[in-house]
Amino acid sequence: MLTLDDLRISLGDFTLRADATIASGGVTALIGASGSGKSTLLAAIAGFLAPVSGRILIDERDMAGIAPGERPLSILFQDQNLFPHLSIARNVGLGLRPDLRLNETQVERRDEVLRQVGLAGLGDRLPRDLSGGQQSRAALARALLRARPWLLLDEPFSALGPALRSEMLDLVERTARDEGLSVLMVTHDPEDAKRIADRTAFIAEGKLQEPRPTADLFSDPPNALREYLGE
Numbered sequence: 136m137l138t139l140d141d142l143r144i145s146l147g148d149f150t151l152r153a154d155a156t157i158a159s160g161g162v163t164a165l166i167g168a169s170g171s172g173k174s175t176l177l178a179a180i181a182g183f184l185a186p187v188s189g190r191i192l193i194d195e196r197d198m199a200g201i202a203p204g205e206r207p208l209s210i211l212f213q214d215q216n217l218f219p220h221l222s223i224a225r226n227v228g229l230g231l232r233p234d235l236r237l238n239e240t241q242v243e244r245r246d247e248v249l250r251q252v253g254l255a256g257l258g259d260r261l262p263r264d265l266s267g268g269q270q271s272r273a274a275l276a277r278a279l280l281r282a283r284p285w286l287l288l289d290e291p292f293s294a295l296g297p298a299l300r301s302e303m304l305d306l307v308e309r310t311a312r313d314e315g316l317s318v319l320m321v322t323h324d325p326e327d328a329k330r331i332a333d334r335t336a337f338i339a340e341g342k343l344q345e346p347r348p349t350a351d352l353f354s355d356p357p358n359a360l361r362e363y364l365g366e
């Protein structure tokens with residue numbers, strides 16, 4: 136469980152408040168307009184931005200003072216997920232060992248995850264020799280190998296066309312379920328949430344609302360969400 140306990144985060148003039156609980160397991164979407172604070176909230180959960188007040192607890196452990204790399208999560212961004220000078224196999228292997236000294240079992244595990252995301256046989260290529268969708272798959276493979284209980288997605292697939300984006304979302308959902316991960320996914324697109332999110336939390340007017348089952352939220356949206364959806 137991810138608990139945002141009376142949390143207040145500031146970035147310049149912008150302040151976001153969050154007092155909500157995000158259940159473990161499955162996919163939770165964070166939806167809101169551009170500039171509503173979705174990335175800011177993810178940055179705080181990942182440890183890149185210290186809260187002004189309040190607490191972030193992951194599985195009951197207070198994250199205060201815990202460095203980003205030590206938190207029980209992986210995060211994928213839209214850009215800069217892969218090192219351009221390292222092969223795909225090496226980029227992905229970093230998820231297991233930052234010094235890349237993989238033993239035989241780890242090499243097998245790496246190759247298994249490459250297969251799982253549909254990149255078998257492409258490990259020797261450099262990122263620039265893969266398509267955008269394949270690069271997204273490699274970044275996802277590395278996050279999967281890190282095997283942290285939470286996976287945070289900050290619109291990593293938004294540069295992909297609609298068909299590829301849906302394919303990646305389905306892959307995330309499937310692998311997250313197979314691996315027992317909890318996913319927190321930022322999106323500005325209600326269709327992404329409806330596609331894979333069990334629960335959706337809406338951010339508006341500087342505040343995160345408590346997550347609700349996705350179908351319920353969209354069938355009976357609060358006023359601010361209705362406005363956002365243009366209904």
Ligand SMILES: Nc1ncnc2c1ncn2[C@@H]1O[C@H](COP(=O)(O)OP(=O)(O)OP(=O)(O)O)[C@@H](O)[C@H]1O
Nearest residue numbers: 146147148149168169170171172173174175176323
């Ligand atoms: N480095 C910064 N300094 C000051 N204010 C910032 C900074 N980065 C973002 N902001 C402001 O913080 C607010 C929240 O931004 P954030 O990027 O979290 O929104 P978002 O919901 O993720 O938007 P988008 O969907 O466009 O990515 C915005 O009003 C933005 O202008």
